[in-house]
Amino acid sequence: MTARRLFAAFALMIIAAGPAFAVQPDEMLKDPKLEARARELSKDLRCLVCQNENIDDSNADLAHDLRVLLRQRLAAGDTDQQAKQYLVARYGDYVLLKPPFNAETLVLWLGPGGLLLAGLGFAVAYYRRRVTAAAAADPAAAPLSEAESRRLTALLEDDKKS
């Protein structure tokens, strides 16, 4: 029941809400550097019982537990990667808001690039088709041949000289 959930709730016009209180002062680590790393990491970790919400923003009890757990790992000397791995080992990829690249997420990660390439490909095909179609419909509109463009350049040069 947190802010993001609330946002969802509003749009769903479903009545389900609570105050949005995320990280509490008593959870925070003494070392500001370590705490900053914990905050940064928290933004990539999903509160598993919430709707699409990270543990940093979430007010759920589980999010609180995960925040404390994450900080324990960091305090114990884990790197960011190790701390994340620890949580993934316990809760699966579902805990990551940015899913890893694997067979299940192949389409997700390659899709946008594929869409862009398809779009650009369509555009290129469109230009080609239009030029050929125009040339077929009206020979006068066809692009200049090699000889024609050379002749045109020569004529223009003459024009400049005179």
Place this chain on the structure above:
Amino acid sequence: MIPETGHFALILALFVAVVQATVPMIGASRGDRAWMDLSRPAAVAQFLLIAIAFGALVTCYVTSDFSVLNVAQNSHTDKPMFYKVSGVWANHEGSMLLWVFILSLYGMGVAAAGGNLPPALRARALAVQAMISVGFILFILLTSNPFARLDPAPFNGNGMNPLLQDPGLAFHPPMLYLGYVGFSMAFSFAIAALIEGRVDAAWARWVRPWSLLAWCSLTLGIGLGSWWAYYTLGWGGWWYWDPVENASFMPWLAGTALLHSSIVVEKRDTLKAWTILLAIVTFSLSLLGTFLVRSGVLTSVHSFASDPARGVFVLALLVVVTGGSLTLFTFRAASLKGGGLFAPISREGSLLLNNVLMSTGAGTVLLGTLYPLFTDALNLGKVSVGAPFFNSVFLPLMVPMVMTMAIGPMMQWKRGDLAGALSRLKVAFVLALAVAVATWLLAGGSASPLWAAGGLGLAAWLFVGTAVEWAERVRLGRCSFGEFLQRCGHLPRSAYGMTITHAGLAVVIVGITGSTAWKTEQIQVMHPGDTVNVAGYQVTLDGTQDNVPGPNYTALRATFTARKDGRLIAVMHPEKRQYTMPPRPTTDAAIHTNLIGDLYAVIGDPDGTGGFVTRLYYNPLVPWIFIGALIMVGGGLVSLTDRRYRVGAPLRTARAAAAAARA
């Protein structure tokens, strides 16, 4: 009696819509003028009947008639009158009634303002519009009746979610729906044009004002929602890539692409099939948004499957509308012959590139939003797709997009001169570089992320580039002042609209960059008298006051004073409210803005020893996001008042005829 009247009017509206969907369509294919012209009175009648139904529901809310189930579930006598009214659309049934009300409003708009439309096109467009009406009125009557009675009537209602009792959110759904539903106009005209097999510059000109109006409303609606999230949710976030946000963002992206491609149809009579396809896609995405939000499928595929009546209905509507229109499109698209040729480097070419990037953006958001649903439904395991994914995939697409936004308008139609355009943009390039370097140096080099310098540089590039384009058009500094003024006056308003809107986006980019890169936050327990330093402000908790009464809540109210170098800047009163019905707490942040940044204070729970958890933020440049969005809407509205929409061709002929008659 009043709810029954509303219910009855809605049933009548259904029958009117059925007539409006069939008779004019048949008339148009037979060439029967009388049958075609039935579309206009039918659209007006449909609007009036739905207005009666909507008015009846509003009356039930205003008078707190708790014998109506919908009112009893969502209202309360203690609610301020303003929220009694906005409560009408703060629930499923009422918001769907608002949806069809706005749909019929647009239909009536075409009937009233469409006097210069060819009768067959108007008849077909209104018929398509009525088909959508039939679908949604049936949806309301069969699955979501807002007029259902409750016997015995309860003594009082359940009240409304306190988070929705907010001025920003009162106007958010109507604006959003004006946008969503407004794109139905482009859709109806596209289907009508496909049936006729003719799309030309005139068609694009008829459709454009409706798409513009829809775009402005949607932009405003999304902006309001984002603003609400910013000041309500308690820590100053304004965009979460939440599925319901994405649901409104996808039609916005597709609609923006549509606005740009329809320029090409209007000016150069080409890219027709693509524009028609975009019109279909934009409205389909609006319907998809409605489906995602209304069906409960977002919470879980399985909860959707357990109570599917509403979801299946909207899904069926979505499939019929999208599937039907795409089928029609595949059969008819080939007959839409393109007109003018153009080179890839040209105004058309840059608009096409805009379209490719915008559509890819919309496709990416669609993929990310639906992916978890697909993997869940196909038992491929549960996947989370959240903000970090969207930021890393969507933003790189928008960088080339914004870069071309400055170059495109500098290009000529048909065949542009890229080198020439770039050399005219030298000023913009130099200034953008200067801004980027200055940002990097002033913000402390490695202390601030490198992309922040890039973001501000990009914004400067877009802003200055847009200004250069305008200055060239009016020959600023290159002609006499008188001629300059004359040129300013003669520049069409649509050109001003483009300049303003593009500049507005630059302002938004500054806000997004600044607030993401340099936000500061202090979370701690404070006792009265304690002072915390936030981004150069000394913020003191002076005290708290408990049980401050509100209209339908009591609040814990804190007093903070913010000082800078000993000088008093602001006294702030954040509240933690406890609503009585429904009994639920909310936070009410106190925000002090100087338009450069916001000081943002939130009061939290007491710690039991006389202290309180407090959250203090400095959100730099956040106001620019909302100001920029407003500028964009303003640009759209300026464009909407362009002369070519005000002066219709038939009007001109009529005037000329009148003048001839006088002479």
